[in-house]
Amino acid sequence: MTGIRSISRRRFLGTGALGSAAALTTRGLEQVLAAEAHRQGKHVILLWLAGGASQLETWDPKPGRPTGGPFQAISTNVPGIQISELMPRMARHLQHTAIIRSLNTKDGDHGGASRLMHLGRRDEPTVKFPDLGAIIARELGRTDSQVPDYVSFYTATEGRGTSLGQSGFLGARYNAMSLTQEQLPANLRRLEQISEIDHRARGELRDTLSDQFMRGRESAAAASQREAYQRVPGLMASEKLFDPSGEPLSMRALYGETLFGQQTLVARRLVEAGVPFVKVSRAWWDSHGQNFETHLELVSELDQVLDALLTDLQQRGLLERTLVITLSEFGRTPAINASLGRDHFATVWSCSLSGCGILGGSVYGKSDDDGNDVAESPVAAGELFATIFQAMGIDHRKEYALGARPVPLTNPGSEPIKAVLA
Amino acid sequence: MSKVVKDLQRREIFFCITRDLENHQLFAGASDGRVYRVIPECEPPVFLGMDGHRGYVTGVICARGCVISAAFDGALIWWDPVECKPLRKVPAHARWIRGLALSPDESWFASVGDDMVCRIWDTESGLLRRELTGHAPRTPQHFPSMLFAVAIAADGQQLATADKVGKINVWEVSSGAVLRSIQAETMYTWDPKQRIHSIGGVRSLCFSPDGRQLLAGGMGQVGNIDHLEGKSRMEQYDLERGDLIHAFEGELKGLVEKLVWHPQGQVIGMGGDHGGFVQIYDLSSRAIVQQEKTAAHIHDFVSNDAVSRYYAACHGRIAILE
Numbered sequence: 001m002t003g004i005r006s007i008s009r010r011r012f013l014g015t016g017a018l019g020s021a022a023a024l025t026t027r028g029l030e031q032v033l034a035a036e037a038h039r040q041g042k043h044v045i046l047l048w049l050a051g052g053a054s055q056l057e058t059w060d061p062k063p064g065r066p067t068g069g070p071f072q073a074i075s076t077n078v079p080g081i082q083i084s085e086l087m088p089r090m091a092r093h094l095q096h097t098a099i100i101r102s103l104n105t106k107d108g109d110h111g112g113a114s115r116l117m118h119l120g121r122r123d124e125p126t127v128k129f130p131d132l133g134a135i136i137a138r139e140l141g142r143t144d145s146q147v148p149d150y151v152s153f154y155t156a157t158e159g160r161g162t163s164l165g166q167s168g169f170l171g172a173r174y175n176a177m178s179l180t181q182e183q184l185p186a187n188l189r190r191l192e193q194i195s196e197i198d199h200r201a202r203g204e205l206r207d208t209l210s211d212q213f214m215r216g217r218e219s220a221a222a223a224s225q226r227e228a229y230q231r232v233p234g235l236m237a238s239e240k241l242f243d244p245s246g247e248p249l250s251m252r253a254l255y256g257e258t259l260f261g262q263q264t265l266v267a268r269r270l271v272e273a274g275v276p277f278v279k280v281s282r283a284w285w286d287s288h289g290q291n292f293e294t295h296l297e298l299v300s301e302l303d304q305v306l307d308a309l310l311t312d313l314q315q316r317g318l319l320e321r322t323l324v325i326t327l328s329e330f331g332r333t334p335a336i337n338a339s340l341g342r343d344h345f346a347t348v349w350s351c352s353l354s355g356c357g358i359l360g361g362s363v364y365g366k367s368d369d370d371g372n373d374v375a376e377s378p379v380a381a382g383e384l385f386a387t388i389f390q391a392m393g394i395d396h397r398k399e400y401a402l403g404a405r406p407v408p409l410t411n412p413g414s415e416p417i418k419a420v421l422a
Numbered sequence: 423m424s425k426v427v428k429d430l431q432r433r434e435i436f437f438c439i440t441r442d443l444e445n446h447q448l449f450a451g452a453s454d455g456r457v458y459r460v461i462p463e464c465e466p467p468v469f470l471g472m473d474g475h476r477g478y479v480t481g482v483i484c485a486r487g488c489v490i491s492a493a494f495d496g497a498l499i500w501w502d503p504v505e506c507k508p509l510r511k512v513p514a515h516a517r518w519i520r521g522l523a524l525s526p527d528e529s530w531f532a533s534v535g536d537d538m539v540c541r542i543w544d545t546e547s548g549l550l551r552r553e554l555t556g557h558a559p560r561t562p563q564h565f566p567s568m569l570f571a572v573a574i575a576a577d578g579q580q581l582a583t584a585d586k587v588g589k590i591n592v593w594e595v596s597s598g599a600v601l602r603s604i605q606a607e608t609m610y611t612w613d614p615k616q617r618i619h620s621i622g623g624v625r626s627l628c629f630s631p632d633g634r635q636l637l638a639g640g641m642g643q644v645g646n647i648d649h650l651e652g653k654s655r656m657e658q659y660d661l662e663r664g665d666l667i668h669a670f671e672g673e674l675k676g677l678v679e680k681l682v683w684h685p686q687g688q689v690i691g692m693g694g695d696h697g698g699f700v701q702i703y704d705l706s707s708r709a710i711v712q713q714e715k716t717a718a719h720i721h722d723f724v725s726n727d728a729v730s731r732y733y734a735a736c737h738g739r740i741a742i743l744e
Contacts, residue, residue: 051617051648063476066433066454070478070494070518158616257564259618284617289650289695293586296536297565297619336435336453338696338719338737339650339676 042356042392043271043322044136045309046279047264049302050159051110051286054332054342057084057295058302059350060101060367067334067370070292078361086299089307095361096310096319097354098420102365104378105330108344110286113329114162120385121411127402128168132385133277135409137174139394140276143227146234147241147275152176153263156283162329163281169402171224176279177235183266184242188235203232241269255308256301264305268312271322285328289339302326310354323356323391327384334371348374351384357391359422382414390416424700424714427731428742430460430467436735438482438521438722442489442503448724449489449503450735451479457491457499459506460740462733474499474508481522483531485545492519492533500548510548514541523572523581532581534569540583542595554593556600557585561620563612571638573627580661582636584624586610590638592661602664606657609640613647621647628681628689636661639678639691642671650676650695654713656703668708674699674715680722685729694719698736700743716741 054069061084062068073082076094083091083099090097107113116122118131130138137149154160165176177185190199210226244252244265255261260282267278282302287294306326313319331349332342348367354360366376386396389409396416399406434452441448448460456471457479477494484490488509489501496519500510515535524531530551534540540554561567571584580601584590588606593599612620626639636659644652654672659665672678676695683689688711689703698716703709718736723743725732732743 064455070453072476072495156616156618282618284619284648286617286648288648290621293568293621294619296568300566338694340435340719340737341649 041321042140043275044277044392045267045271045322045324046132047326048163048279048281049285049326049328050163050281050283052330052332052344053285053328054291054295055350056334056371057086057299059083059099059352060371062371065370067336069336081361081363084299086295087303089303093307093310093354097352097360098358098362098364099350099352100364100379100384100420101350101367102374102377102379103349103351103384104374105346105381108330108346110159110329111162113346114159116381117327117329118163118166120381128166130168130170130174131166132388133165133176133279134167134170134174136277136392138170140392145274147238147270147273148177148235149275150174150176150277151270151275152178152279154180154281155259158284171220173224173227184239188239190236238273241273242266254312256304258301260301261305264309268309272316272318287332288341288343291332291340291342313355319355321356323358323388324354325388326352353391353420357393357422359420362420364417364420379417382410383417386410386414386416387420390421424716425744426716426741427744428462430462430740432469432739435737436721436740437478437480439724439733439735440482440484441724442484445503448733449482449484450740451482451491453478455479455493457482457489457501462740462742470506472501472506474511480520481533483522483524485524485528485531490522490531492522494518496535498533498543512548515539520568520570521572523574525574525578526576527578532572532574534572534583536566536568538567538569540572552598554583554598556591557583557589561587565620568623570623570625571627573629575629575633576631577633580629580633582627582629584627584638586623588624590624592636602661604659604664606638608642609655611644611647611652617647619647622652625677625679626681628683631683634661635659637681637689639681641677654678654693654699654701656681656691658705670703670710672701672710672713674713679720692720692723692734
């Protein structure tokens with residue numbers, strides 16, 4: 001693989017834009033500067049509901065229908081929009097939120113569906129695409145940043161293998177800092193046996209050797225590795241961001257005492273410090289048995305976490321620059337099985353988008369009366385991803401050059417859903 | 423006794439069932455929010471739906487000429503069993519009601535719900551007599567708990583309640599005091615590593631005829647909590663000492679949803695996972711002497727006067743077993 005560089009049809013939206021301002025032909029410099037300024041300081045927090053959360057017990061309730069389950073729908077602070085009664089706190093935040101109720105992603109297998117909803121498309125036999133977090137890190141990260149560009153929490157073991165980050169052809173530079181076992185990143189601290197002076201000297205030696213190795217070579221992998229090492233001092237200094245104990249007790253209580261709550265609080269700390277993309281995975285929603293009890297547990301937790309996060313971001317002035325997404329690999333069947341469970345279902349399901357770039361109080365798409373099929377406006381994974389990019393001020397048609405091949409951020413034909421964009 | 427003599431298939435899920443002894447008919451609570459008057463002997467069988475609840479109907483009893491139902495809408499409804507019309511509706515619980523139990527003299531009954539309160543109601547007036555609070559609203563892992571089961575002793579002096587984390591409280595009805603607390607912790611599975619949530623809980627309770635023992639039904643520890651794959655479990659407790667006498671672990675998987683002490687001394691349990699089961703426990707030999715699968719998960723059952731026939735509220739059907 002040769003070097004990956006960012007290009008576009010118009011040849012100016014990539015590589016930080018400013019350096020190639022002289023090449024501008026179809027847009028003026030002012031527009032580029034405005035776009036760049038617009039993108040800066042934006043963040044995404046993805047609440048990844050691994051295993052498949054039920055749309056019927058969250059964003060698309062069907063009370064009174066045979067498929068509706070036991071829970072009722074409640075009104076929200078936006079007239080005409082109802083959500084599950086399991087989300088009374090979230091019902092106060094619909095003015096910031098768009099609900100998409102017509103995802104049709106056609107894949108009901110955990111592994112394949114999870115990859116699809118991380119990448120927005122399928123890998124090709126010879127091409128591994130970057131996932132959403134890697135692209136956001138690439139587009140919104142800053143080379144001089146002292147914090148990671150992409151942080152991913154996934155503590156539960158079930159489903160973790162298919163939910164790991166993938167930087168694909170963007171290279172290791174955009175891999176997630178992945179936290180699975182501990183709340184704090186592993187191996188971030190300087191070893192006690194190594195003094196600060198020795199640590200710095202080792203780094204300088206590594207830089208020297210790396211420079212020598214790179215001389216006369218063109219290797220994306222080596223360049224990516226060198227860049228990763230250059231970020232080490234900043235990453236080591238960011239350790240305290242991962243420790244929520246510095247937060248007031250009232251703030252910790254707001255997010256709840258569960259692991260998901262505390263990790264989401266850390267996510268807010270990270271975006272406040274400048275991290276462009278944080279994924280907090282909450283596994284495992286795969287409720288083949290006792291769906292309603294599982295969702296009573298997990299949706300109640302999600303409701304508290306979403307309420308806390310949106311309130312907190314708003315109070316800090318971060319919500320208009322932070323996009324909060326709730327997303328799974330698929331939804332769950334309208335049919336209730338004999339174990340009072342719901343099974344995998346990708347034909348019509350829901351997700352939510354709150355905050356940055358989103359037209360709050362909007363609902364896009366519709367499922368039919370029993371939730372068996374899309375009744376209006378089906379949405380594929382690529383369209384959701386194009387919408388997310390657009391909300392962040394990123395042109396979804398932008399292309400990376402994979403050798404001689406231009407690769408757009410989303411597959412051709414995937415257009416953003418304008419109805420949910422501010 | 424697991425022979426199905428009649429299988430009345432429906433699209434609804436039936437969660438509870440009772441017999442109206444005077445009128446020889448059944449009443450069953452269903453997933454469509456209706457209480458159904460069922461006459462299984464007719465051809466075709468009669469299913470007359472009574473509207474009044476919103477949400478799953480999870481408790482139904484016949485007492486003093488009325489049918490009383492409870493549902494996930496938190497309400498109790500008194501019905502005229504002949505006219506099939508509502509007589510009274512009482513907002514009873516702030517959250518979902520999980521079950522009802524009737525006192526031996528039918529003068530009062532108890533309801534349990536996810537507000538974690540057991541309430542005692544006067545059958546005829548519908549007035550609240552007493553509230554019993556003693557179950558934690560949250561699990562030790564900070565998730566909402568659920569109050570699943572309630573049973574009343576044959577003398578009407580004791581009442582037992584049980585929740586998601588396996589806590590069983592035995593109450594003195596006259597004073598509202600907790601006589602004993604038991605922790606049936608095996609029936610609650612918390613998965614801290616793979617899936618980080620829980621499954622299980624005590625789903626059924628039954629006093630011995632002399633009130634000195636209590637039986638609790640549920641499911642043993644579960645490996646994969648995506649499914650009801652724990653072994654069915656019934657625990658027998660000595661209430662004077664609070665000791666576990668014996669734990670019966672079935673070969674069949676799933677929840678023991680209902681337990682009844684048979685007049686001949688054995689105990690009958692029914693429940694299920696994706697399918698259903700019937701189990702007969704012999705307490706003297708500490709053995710499950712019969713366990714057989716049935717076609718559908720059984721949520722509740724009631725017997726005829728001779729205790730020779732059982733009417734089961736199942737997933738998608740009412741089944742009559744002998």
